[in-house]
Amino acid sequence: MSAPLLSVRDLKVTFAGRGRTVTAVDGVSFDIRPGEIFGLVGESGCGKSVTCRSLIRLFGGAAPSRMEGSITFEGRDLVTLRNSDFVDIRGSRIAMIFQDPMTALNPTMRIGRQIQEGLIRHGRLAGRTPRQAAVDLLKSVGVTAPERRLDAYPHAFSGGMRQRVLIAIALACRPKLLIADEPTTALDVTVQDQILKLILKLRAETGMAVLFVTHDLGVVAQTCDRVAVMYAGRIAETADTAQLFAKPSHPYTRALLGALPALHGKQDRLEPIGGAPPDLSAPPPGCRFHPRCRFAVGQCAREEPPLLDVEPGHLSACLRMKEIA
Amino acid sequence: MKIVFFCLSRIIQLLPVLLGITVVAFLLLRVMPGDPATLMLGSRGTPEDIAKLNEQLGLNQPLWHQYLRFIGDLVQGSFGRSIAYKADIGPLILERLWPSLALVGLSTIMAVVMTVPLAMLTAVRRGGVIDQIVRVVFVMAMSMPAFWLGVLLVLLLAIYVPLFPVSGYGEGFWDRLHHLILPAFIIALGTAALTIRSLRSSIIAVLGADYVDTARAKGLVERDVLWRHVFRNSLTSTISVLAVHTSWVIGGTVVIETVFGIPGLGSLLVSSISARDYPMVQALTVTFATLVVIINLLTDLAYALVDPRVTLS
Ligand SMILES: Nc1ncnc2c1ncn2[C@@H]1O[C@H](COP(=O)(O)OP(=O)(O)OP(=O)(O)O)[C@@H](O)[C@H]1O
Numbered sequence: 128m129s130a131p132l133l134s135v136r137d138l139k140v141t142f143a144g145r146g147r148t149v150t151a152v153d154g155v156s157f158d159i160r161p162g163e164i165f166g167l168v169g170e171s172g173c174g175k176s177v178t179c180r181s182l183i184r185l186f187g188g189a190a191p192s193r194m195e196g197s198i199t200f201e202g203r204d205l206v207t208l209r210n211s212d213f214v215d216i217r218g219s220r221i222a223m224i225f226q227d228p229m230t231a232l233n234p235t236m237r238i239g240r241q242i243q244e245g246l247i248r249h250g251r252l253a254g255r256t257p258r259q260a261a262v263d264l265l266k267s268v269g270v271t272a273p274e275r276r277l278d279a280y281p282h283a284f285s286g287g288m289r290q291r292v293l294i295a296i297a298l299a300c301r302p303k304l305l306i307a308d309e310p311t312t313a314l315d316v317t318v319q320d321q322i323l324k325l326i327l328k329l330r331a332e333t334g335m336a337v338l339f340v341t342h343d344l345g346v347v348a349q350t351c352d353r354v355a356v357m358y359a360g361r362i363a364e365t366a367d368t369a370q371l372f373a374k375p376s377h378p379y380t381r382a383l384l385g386a387l388p389a390l391h392g393k394q395d396r397l398e399p400i401g402g403a404p405p406d407l408s409a410p411p412p413g414c415r416f417h418p419r420c421r422f423a424v425g426q427c428a429r430e431e432p433p434l435l436d437v438e439p440g441h442l443s444a445c446l447r448m449k450e451i452a
Numbered sequence: 453m454k455i456v457f458f459c460l461s462r463i464i465q466l467l468p469v470l471l472g473i474t475v476v477a478f479l480l481l482r483v484m485p486g487d488p489a490t491l492m493l494g495s496r497g498t499p500e501d502i503a504k505l506n507e508q509l510g511l512n513q514p515l516w517h518q519y520l521r522f523i524g525d526l527v528q529g530s531f532g533r534s535i536a537y538k539a540d541i542g543p544l545i546l547e548r549l550w551p552s553l554a555l556v557g558l559s560t561i562m563a564v565v566m567t568v569p570l571a572m573l574t575a576v577r578r579g580g581v582i583d584q585i586v587r588v589v590f591v592m593a594m595s596m597p598a599f600w601l602g603v604l605l606v607l608l609l610a611i612y613v614p615l616f617p618v619s620g621y622g623e624g625f626w627d628r629l630h631h632l633i634l635p636a637f638i639i640a641l642g643t644a645a646l647t648i649r650s651l652r653s654s655i656i657a658v659l660g661a662d663y664v665d666t667a668r669a670k671g672l673v674e675r676d677v678l679w680r681h682v683f684r685n686s687l688t689s690t691i692s693v694l695a696v697h698t699s700w701v702i703g704g705t706v707v708i709e710t711v712f713g714i715p716g717l718g719s720l721l722v723s724s725i726s727a728r729d730y731p732m733v734q735a736l737t738v739t740f741a742t743l744v745v746i747i748n749l750l751t752d753l754a755y756a757l758v759d760p761r762v763t764l765s
């Protein structure tokens with residue numbers, strides 16, 4: 128087992144605003160190894176995006192008031208790293224693609240220039256002209272007639288094409304880690320599949336690791352090597368993908384799997400379980416899942432379950448793990 | 453080529469609007485109490501004198517007849533004759549047009565020069581000291597009457613510290629520029645108060661856009677993110693604020709023109725209205741309307757320049 132590329136330990140991210148504080152990520156730990164696709168799954172609002180954004184320190188203009196814990200990447204702690212050093216990592220070592228390709232490209236800048244920017248910024252032209260470099264990148268993500276597309280503006284592109292362009296932008300400098308926050312959720316089903324295959328192909332070619340966020344356990348089964356299931360700002364269960372599907376050990380994971388359609392057809396956001404996820408400004412005491420858990424006992428409302436080994440490499444945070452598994 | 457075609461088609465589209473404006477101007481003037489003959493002859497005028505003068509001026513004709521004559525003149529490229537000045541209107545207006553245009557143009561440039569850096573600064577450091585200072589200064593500038601601000605600045609920068617001339621329009625390019633700086637600055641303060649606020653809030657909105665995160669995720673430093681990705685995308689609404697305000701300024705500079713003794717269109721309009729100089733007021737209305745149409749045209753061109761999704765058609 129190789130040393131991790133990224134090591135997140137007890138990450139806690141708090142937003143303060145309008146008299147209430149929201150701890151969107153509360154004590155999350157996981158490792159991503161080089162070249163691995165690591166899935167992050169969970170219902171809406173459980174803190175997946177905040178986790179992703181913490182790794183690259185981009186919060187869409189609404190920065191958190193506190194970040195605790197550590198994020199070790201290539202020997203540096205990204206929680207305490209100075210902003211002026213962080214800009215050198217972004218794009219070159221860690222890149223990110225966002226959920227909605229329709230809004231993630233600058234509408235008033237030509238596609239070619241948007242692709243070239245990162246290359247020029249990090250000095251990765253490798254003797255090519257910026258134009259040639261951009262053409263090469265567009266080719267590698269399967270955009271047809273790339274020379275012609277360079278001078279177009281984003282509004283001339285479909286959603287799938289834009290996501291390809293965004294992948295080209297993200298991969299321009301061959302990052303070691305690609306953060307993909309629901310890269311296919313906003314796309315048509317057929318296009319979703321193409322983009323997934325593209326990410327798999329590029330991972331094979333470049334050896335980058337991918338943090339892959341999704342709602343869709345079917346997609347996880349198709350793409351991820353390892354997976355973490357998040358609930359209400361915490362990790363409920365984490366394992367190799369095969370282990371998770373073979374031996375789901377947390378009631379929440381089981382409920383998610385129970386909601387999985389037999390065929391990987393079109394699937395809406397996961398809402399498998401009765402009730403809604405808790406308000407993160409006032410999470411329930413004890414196990415955060417207990418108000419919705421079929422297996423809950425009195426102890427669950429009092430005691431916080433720690434993440435414990437189910438089997439090697441497979442951890443779960445449930446007090447009744449032994450009885451259930 | 454495309455631009456020329458676009459401008460022509462827009463002007464043709466706007467002709468009916470211009471025509472409508474002339475009708476309104478024409479009717480409004482006739483509804484106002486007082487008539488030019490009475491005003492010109494004063495209290496000495498007998499009813500016979502007044503009637504005779506009205507006939508000379510063509511004011512005893514039916515309204516529609518007068519209107520058609522006005523339009524007929526216009527089509528032939530003539531504004532007719534001024535009652536008060538007893539001279540052709542065209543050259544009179546042209547002579548007053550340049551000072552007004554220079555004043556509005558200079559003030560618009562000044563406003564833009566103030567707006568861009570201040571809006572950027574206050575948006576990026578919102579809630580900070582500079583943001584507060586800028587807000588207070590421009591709220592004060594806006595709430596002070598223009599004439600008062602004018603007098604204040606004249607006292608300060610023309611009399612105590614004689615940097616600028618007290619009033620007048622000067623001779624030659626540089627001298628005129630020198631004369632226009634203070635009055636243009638006062639107008640620009642009012643404009644900038646609006647445009648800074650507008651641009652600042654657009655910038656703040658754009659700062660939260662997804663594509664700004666995409667830009668940052670490339671590793672761009674914040675300065676490049678701001679100028680390459682945020683700035684251009686923030687401009688649209690401010691362009692329209694600027695256009696509307698400039699249209700208003702063109703006709704609304706009377707106070708400044710008066711305080712600074714600049715022979716512009718605003719003061720001509722005011723004196724013509726009080727003299728009930730119908731032909732002159734009509735001609736000025738058409739002139740103002742045309743200028744506003746031109747500003748709108750420039751605005752559309754600016755939109756197309758800023759946003760590639762806007763096409764000229
Ligand atoms: N900038 C912010 N300020 C305040 N609260 C925030 C901020 N960003 C996220 N949150 C809160 O943090 C919680 C987790 O949000 P997050 O976006 O990470 O969820 P998610 O798992 O990505 O959900 P989705 O599947 O809908 O994308 C939510 O309750 C959200 O309201």
Ligand code: SF4
Nearest residue numbers: 414417420427445446
């Ligand atoms: S700890 Fe209790 S409430 Fe939480 S998942 Fe396990 S059984 Fe359910």
Ligand SMILES: [Mg+2]
Nearest residue numbers: 175176177308
């Ligand atoms: Mg999200």
